[in-house]
Amino acid sequence: MSIKGILVKGKYYDSVTLMLVTKEVKKLEGIEDAVAVMGTIQNKSILKASGLLLDELKDAKDSELIIVIKGINEKFCEEGIKKIQEFLEEKKITTEESIEFEPKSFEGALKILPKANLAIISVSGQYAAIEAMKALKKGLHVMIFSDNVPHDKTYEIKKYGREHGLLVMGPGCGTAIINGAPLGFANAVNRGNIGIVSAAGTGLQEVSSIISNLGGGISQALGTGGIDVKKEYQGMSFLTCLEALIDDPETEIITLISKPPDSEVLKNIGEVIKKTSKPVIACFLGISSEIIKELGVIPARDLEHAALLSVSFSKGISMEIFEKEIEQKNKELKEIASKIAKELTIEQKYFRGLFQGGTLAYETQVILKDFIGNVYSNVPLDPSYKLEDSWNSKENSVIDFGEEEFTVGRPHPQIDYELRNKRIIIEASDPNVAIIYFDVVIGYGTNPNPAEDLIPVIKKAKEKGNAIFIITVTGTDKDPQNKNNLMKMLNETGAYVLDRNSSATRFAGYILKEIGG
Amino acid sequence: MKPSDLFKQKLEIINIGLKSFKESLDKTGFDAVNVDWKPPAGGDVEIIQMLDKFEEIKKKIDVDSANREAFNRLISSKPKLVGMAKAIDVIPGMKKNMILHAGPPITWDRMCGPMKGAVIGSLIFEGLAKDEKEAEEVASSGEIEFSPCHEHQAVGPMAGVISPSMSVYIIENETFGNKSFSPLNDEGFVKSLRMGAFTPEVIERLKWMEKIFYPAIDRAIKYLGSIDLKIIIAQALHMGDEAHSRHKASTSLLFRILAPAILRTTSDPLEVEQVLISIDKNDYTFLNLSMAAAKASLDAARNIKGSTMVVAMARNGTEFGIQVSGLDNEWFTAKAEVPPNALYFPNYSAEDANPDIGDSAITETSGLGGFALACAPTFIQFIRGTAKDAINKTMSMYEITIGENNVYQIPYLNFRGTPTGIDIKLVLEKGIQPYIDTAIAHKKPNIGIIGAGFAIAPLEVFKKAMVSFINKYSQV
Numbered sequence: 001m002s003i004k005g006i007l008v009k010g011k012y013y014d015s016v017t018l019m020l021v022t023k024e025v026k027k028l029e030g031i032e033d034a035v036a037v038m039g040t041i042q043n044k045s046i047l048k049a050s051g052l053l054l055d056e057l058k059d060a061k062d063s064e065l066i067i068v069i070k071g072i073n074e075k076f077c078e079e080g081i082k083k084i085q086e087f088l089e090e091k092k093i094t095t096e097e098s099i100e101f102e103p104k105s106f107e108g109a110l111k112i113l114p115k116a117n118l119a120i121i122s123v124s125g126q127y128a129a130i131e132a133m134k135a136l137k138k139g140l141h142v143m144i145f146s147d148n149v150p151h152d153k154t155y156e157i158k159k160y161g162r163e164h165g166l167l168v169m170g171p172g173c174g175t176a177i178i179n180g181a182p183l184g185f186a187n188a189v190n191r192g193n194i195g196i197v198s199a200a201g202t203g204l205q206e207v208s209s210i211i212s213n214l215g216g217g218i219s220q221a222l223g224t225g226g227i228d229v230k231k232e233y234q235g236m237s238f239l240t241c242l243e244a245l246i247d248d249p250e251t252e253i254i255t256l257i258s259k260p261p262d263s264e265v266l267k268n269i270g271e272v273i274k275k276t277s278k279p280v281i282a283c284f285l286g287i288s289s290e291i292i293k294e295l296g297v298i299p300a301r302d303l304e305h306a307a308l309l310s311v312s313f314s315k316g317i318s319m320e321i322f323e324k325e326i327e328q329k330n331k332e333l334k335e336i337a338s339k340i341a342k343e344l345t346i347e348q349k350y351f352r353g354l355f356q357g358g359t360l361a362y363e364t365q366v367i368l369k370d371f372i373g374n375v376y377s378n379v380p381l382d383p384s385y386k387l388e389d390s391w392n393s394k395e396n397s398v399i400d401f402g403e404e405e406f407t408v409g410r411p412h413p414q415i416d417y418e419l420r421n422k423r424i425i426i427e428a429s430d431p432n433v434a435i436i437y438f439d440v441v442i443g444y445g446t447n448p449n450p451a452e453d454l455i456p457v458i459k460k461a462k463e464k465g466n467a468i469f470i471i472t473v474t475g476t477d478k479d480p481q482n483k484n485n486l487m488k489m490l491n492e493t494g495a496y497v498l499d500r501n502s503s504a505t506r507f508a509g510y511i512l513k514e515i516g517g
Numbered sequence: 518m519k520p521s522d523l524f525k526q527k528l529e530i531i532n533i534g535l536k537s538f539k540e541s542l543d544k545t546g547f548d549a550v551n552v553d554w555k556p557p558a559g560g561d562v563e564i565i566q567m568l569d570k571f572e573e574i575k576k577k578i579d580v581d582s583a584n585r586e587a588f589n590r591l592i593s594s595k596p597k598l599v600g601m602a603k604a605i606d607v608i609p610g611m612k613k614n615m616i617l618h619a620g621p622p623i624t625w626d627r628m629c630g631p632m633k634g635a636v637i638g639s640l641i642f643e644g645l646a647k648d649e650k651e652a653e654e655v656a657s658s659g660e661i662e663f664s665p666c667h668e669h670q671a672v673g674p675m676a677g678v679i680s681p682s683m684s685v686y687i688i689e690n691e692t693f694g695n696k697s698f699s700p701l702n703d704e705g706f707v708k709s710l711r712m713g714a715f716t717p718e719v720i721e722r723l724k725w726m727e728k729i730f731y732p733a734i735d736r737a738i739k740y741l742g743s744i745d746l747k748i749i750i751a752q753a754l755h756m757g758d759e760a761h762s763r764h765k766a767s768t769s770l771l772f773r774i775l776a777p778a779i780l781r782t783t784s785d786p787l788e789v790e791q792v793l794i795s796i797d798k799n800d801y802t803f804l805n806l807s808m809a810a811a812k813a814s815l816d817a818a819r820n821i822k823g824s825t826m827v828v829a830m831a832r833n834g835t836e837f838g839i840q841v842s843g844l845d846n847e848w849f850t851a852k853a854e855v856p857p858n859a860l861y862f863p864n865y866s867a868e869d870a871n872p873d874i875g876d877s878a879i880t881e882t883s884g885l886g887g888f889a890l891a892c893a894p895t896f897i898q899f900i901r902g903t904a905k906d907a908i909n910k911t912m913s914m915y916e917i918t919i920g921e922n923n924v925y926q927i928p929y930l931n932f933r934g935t936p937t938g939i940d941i942k943l944v945l946e947k948g949i950q951p952y953i954d955t956a957i958a959h960k961k962p963n964i965g966i967i968g969a970g971f972a973i974a975p976l977e978v979f980k981k982a983m984v985s986f987i988n989k990y991s992q993v
Contacts, residue, residue: 012559016535063560101905101912102553104947108916109531109550116550117526122534123554130557131533141523145534165518179528181547184538188545220524240520247521415537444541480544 001032004077005054005068007039013065013088015411019418021087028083030076031069036084039064040409046419049391062409106134120183121170122146124409128171129153136160136168143223144170145184148404151232158228158236167244168237172225174201174412175443177208177218184223185414187443188478192217194310195251197241199229199258202357202441203283203303206474206501207257209443209483210307213476213499216314219251220244226358229261238265239272246276253313255306256282256297259362270295281309285359286366286381302363304502326503333507336496340468341514348434348467351375351512352427353398354420356413357441357474357501361400364437364505371509372396378403393427396512414446417453428461434515435508436467439501440490442475442483450481451489458493468511469495472504559948567983568946574990580942583823587842588919588938590821591883594814595691598744598806601735605681608669608698612681616640617666619677619876620833621848625656625663629834631713631871634962635676636663638715642723643680649715649963667829668846671698672812672876674804675711675958676834683723684731686806688746690813697813699805701726711875712958712965726795733792737778744774746810749803750885751924754935759893760807760925761877761886762954762969767803772796808876811883818842818938825986826919827939830882830951830974834874834958839978841941844985851977856955858902859970871960873972878953884922884937887952887971888914891927892935896954910952910971911936917943917951941986944979 018036025034035052037043039060047053052068060066069080103109110116119135121128125148132142136157144157149171161168169176169183175198176183180191187205189212198204201223208218222241229235238258245251254276261269261284273280273296282297283306289299300306308322351368355361358379365374365381374385375396387394390405401413401420413420420438427436440450447453458469471490475483483499490497498504530549532539542549558564574580605611616636618628628636637652640661646652655661666673673679678700685698703723708714710723738744749770750758756766776793783789796802815828824842831838838850853872861867880886890897891911894904908929914936915921921934939951950973957968 010559012555014534014554016537063556063562101909102551104553104555104913104916104949106531106533106552109533109552111915113529113531113548113550116529116531117523118528119531119533120538122532122538124556127556128534131554135531139518140531141520145538165520167520167523179524179526180545181528181530182541182545183530186541244520244524247519248524250524411535415535444545445535445537 001070001072002074002077003052003054003068003070004074004081005052005057005066006081007057007060008065008067008085011065012063013038015409016415017088019411019416021084024087025069025080025083028080030072031080032072033070034080034084035066035068036088037066038062038409039066042405042408043410050422106131110138116140118143118178120145122184125149125171129157132157132168133160136164136166139166141167142169143173143176143183144168144225145173146170147172148408154227155233158233162236162240167222167240169223169241170225170237172227173223175204175221176223177221179220182444185441185443185445186221187212187476189476190215190217191219192314193219193250193252194255194314195219195245195248195253196221196255196257197224197238197245198222198256199224199226199238199261200359200362202474203257203359203363205357205441205443206303206360207255207283207307207310209474209476210304210500211310214307214311216311220248226259229258229265231262231264235261235265235268239268242269242272246272246278252278253310254278254280255310256280256284257303257306257359258284259359260284260286266291266295273297279313281306281313285362302367302502303359304500329503330506333503334510337507337510338514341511344434344468344515345431345466347431349515350433351396351435351437351508352393352433353437354423354427355398355400355439356402356420357439358400358402360439360441360472360474360501361398363501365398367502367505368396368509372512378405399423414441417447417450421453421457424457424461425464428464428467431465433465433467435470435511436461437470437504437508440471440473440486442473442479442481442486444480446481448480451486455489455493458490458495462494469493470504470508471495471497472501473497473499474501555948557946557948564945564980567980567987568942570987570991571942571983574987577993578823578990580823580825583821583843584826584919584938584940587818587821587824587826590693590818591814591938592920592923593692594817596688596697596746596810596813597691598686598738598746599689600687600738601684601731602687603681604679604683604685604698607687608671608679608685610664610669612662614660615662615664615681617664617669617671617673617677617679618833619666619673619675619874620831621836621838621850622665623663623833623835627835629871629874630961631874631958632676632678632834634713634715635678635710637962638710638719639678639680639683641715642720643682665831666876667831667840669698670696670812670816672808672879673700673711674702674808674877675875675956676713677876678710682727684727686809688806688809688813689743690817693817695813695816697809697816699809699812701731702799702801702805708965713962714965715963729788730792730795733779733783733788734775736782737775740778740782741774744771746806747924750807750810751926754889754892754925755928757893757895759886759889759896759954761880762956763893763896764803764807765800767807768796768800771803771806804877807885808879811879811885814883815879820845823990825941827882827941830878830953831876832873832878834871837873837975837978839974839982841982841986844982844989847985849978849981849985851975851981854972854975856957856970856972859957859968861957861968865959865967869959869967871958873953873955874958875955877955878974881951881953882939884918884925884935886954888918888937889925889927889935890952890954891929913949914952916947917949941979941982944976945983948976950974950976
């Protein structure tokens with residue numbers, strides 16, 4: 001085995017292009033691993049963790065491209081490096097020359113689309129604020145997918161939007177659906193009378209998908225990014241979005257989703273809600289339902305519950321029917337749990353949750369708390385359960401791969417499965433692991449072939465050990481990846497596949513209870 | 518405006534970043550434009566710091582108005598061909614022992630092969646040397662003064678050599694009264710002086726041009742009074758020229774204007790025939806006029822305080838140089854490169870190519886050539902590109918220019934004006950370098966043209982200019 005790496009200066013490639021190219025090269029004979037990433041600190045630490053950070057690459061700068069190949073011998077490594085460069089060059093030529101003209105800047109785009117009213121921005125954080133401000137100043141609403149936007153700039157753009165009647169969704173807004181248009185990672189859902197404001201991207205995907213799967217529909221689904229409801233940003237985006245839905249005649253029911261907002265922000269939300277007679281449902285994960293009720297809002301205990309309540313109001317279906325269904329489902333899951341728990345060895349004790357979706361990682365922790373108490377995480381409910389090293393799980397752990405440490409200079413984990421796939425294999429090789437749990441969040445903008453990326457990994461992981469695989473799929477059958485087909489394919493690997501994170505987590509909880517977790 | 522108004526509007530979306538987000542919108546039938554985004558200055562920290570300093574300067578100096586003025590002077594210029602004369606008699610600062618050349622200043626020892634070839638040819642033509650060896654001795658003796666055409670209101674294609682007794686076109690900018698000069702295009706597509714060849718045939722032809730061609734054209738121009746070059750270029754752009762590497766239309770238009778006047782003013786029918794055939798056989802006849810027209814227009818936009826508009830891009834085959842309106846007449850130079858995209862004649866390759874050479878990038882500087890490529894799908898086909906490439910190249914030049922030309926238009930783009938007036942700040946900020954259509958000379962003297970393609974102006978020259986701009990204006 002041999003490892004070779006080079007540093008390419010003066011060329012910029014976006015992380016998705018780099019991911020696609022490395023995927024191609026990995027398929028080649030004699031190549032064990034291939035990496036092409038920009039030399040950010042985060043990427044270097046990822047390389048280091050997998051033993052690929054060669055000495056000559058240690059001083060790489062953000063603007064420099066690192067290419068590393070692990071191959072069966074030096075010749076294959078060199079060949080791999082050459083291939084990556086060739087593929088990148090080809091991509092450059094096809095994007096530059098043969099296709100439809102693409103402007104190189106916001107100003108250039110505005111010349112082509114002078115009536116543009118919305119900008120979606122997903123460039124790296126330090127630049128996202130600049131692009132957003134340009135768009136806002138031209139009167140466009142903005143959705144900022146990017147994370148890691150500097151705090152002062154974030155404040156500035158949110159304030160500008162609030163003062164000028166413009167939606168500022170984000171930074172860190174993964175999902176929105178406006179006028180039926182899927183923005184960012186969005187699912188193909190029915191249109192209808194339920195409006196959503198969410199400070200939690202995969203929360204929005206989960207709730208809107210469940211609503212649609214139950215026959216309900218979405219009027220508008222607006223995202224704000226998780227940080228918006230923190231103290232320093234005062235929920236500026238959240239409040240604007242909420243007011244917009246109150247004003248919108250097509251929206252008859254309003255559903256709010258967030259991890260715990262700051263108490264001041266919560267109060268402000270309550271003030272705005274007083275102005276509407278529309279029913280408002282809120283799933284503020286981890287906040288007691290009493291506090292939510294005081295705001296004059298109908299509390300939902302988890303994402304699934306929020307979706308069910310929304311449909312119940314929207315369609316006039318009694319909640320009792322839904323609750324009975326859940327009860328029945330839980331009963332079935334409990335039975336299966338007690339059966340399969342017996343097949344585990346005595347050492348197999350722990351739960352390892354590996355998430356693409358931050359909200360789902362959070363929800364799972366909230367639900368598991370009732371079963372096994374707090375778990376370790378890079379995004380823990382209780383700060384004392386913070387993992388020292390996100391690369392190493394401890395006892396029961398939940399990892400959110402959408403966090404900064406995994407995403408700077410890399411595509412989002414809903415697009416790029418690579419890091420989590422590697423982790424699945426590592427967890428599967430740990431004899432103390434009882435359950436490997438993960439989410440697959442599909443929809444527009446996400447990995448177009450999740451089965452292709454996952455199935456070989458699950459098979460390989462199953463050879464390493466005996467852990468139970470539980471997979472939750474968020475999405476709809478109208479999504480490009482088709483939820484139903486995907487669930488079937490994943491099911492064939494022997495994994496337990498469910499389509500709501502809450503019930504999948506409860507399933508894991510029942511198993512953990514059985515084995516005395 | 519209320520945020521909820523958006524829900525009643527038709528969505529029109531600009532996507533900056535992940536292209537898959539735009540593709541989702543395409544699939545679901547929404548209108549979206551994707552930005553092929555790159556970080557400012559391609560993420561180059563040095564340039565970003567420069568641009569930050571530039572923003573500071575902009576608080577003190579109204580760069581935008583300065584650029585508007587420079588741009589307006591450029592596009593309101595009216596270059597006309599008003600006469601001909603010997604270089605020594607009309608070119609400002611021309612001396613008996615002076616040879617003008619293309620690009621930024623250069624000494625004999627640093628000249629590239631084709632430029633040396635052209636110097637040798639011109640010394641033989643002037644009678645200052647009898648052969649190559651003697652010409653080299655004269656050239657290196659220190660007796661000959663070399664000076665850039667650009668510093669004498671002149672421009673010349675490729676080697677761009679103008680020697681004292683060569684005849685030159687006189688162009689006058691009717692709007693501002695300034696003049697420009699360019700040599701005659703010495704026909705002979707492969708072997709020509711401008712390409713660095715000095716074979717006996719080349720020298721013979723130069724002599725014929727002085728003896729027969731020049732007087733005939735001179736008489737015709739005198740008879741006509743003047744010829745409006747801007748109108749010819751504007752029409753030629755509608756006829757498939759881009760006014761740098763394709764001049765089939767402009768040369769034909771010129772022929773239509775000149776022919777009756779030559780018939781009227783040249784008595785010997787054999788001479789008439791020779792002159793007309795010479796124009797007809799040389800598609801590049803108009804190149805030198807197109808360049809001089811651009812030069813006269815851009816010179817009028819020089820020395821506007823605070824302007825970041827480029828007023829000259831020129832190459833001497835060793836270095837690529839630019840001059841900027843608000844930076845006096847300082848040259849900013851970097852190593853000239855072999856054009857990266859090119860088609861070579863059989864038996865030649867990039868190995869044989871001389872780095873980028875010639876003053877002809879003055880056409881791009883004025884919104885023609887590579888900036889008007891969308892007018893000339895036939896030219897791009899010649900170097901094996903597609904019509905789409907031509908459009909895309911021109912489209913990307915809109916990103917780095919101050920405005921759109923009011924007279925030079927692109928039919929395919931609904932008669933949109935060509936991208937005009939390169940702004941060094943935009944080049945650096947967007948990391949988009951100007952495209953230049955170009956011919957390619959062999960790197961050795963006395964061989965000539967071996968191909969054609971696209972050159973790209975090096976980023977380095979724009980960086981240097983910006984540094985100078987910051988230094989100069991931060992003291993204001």
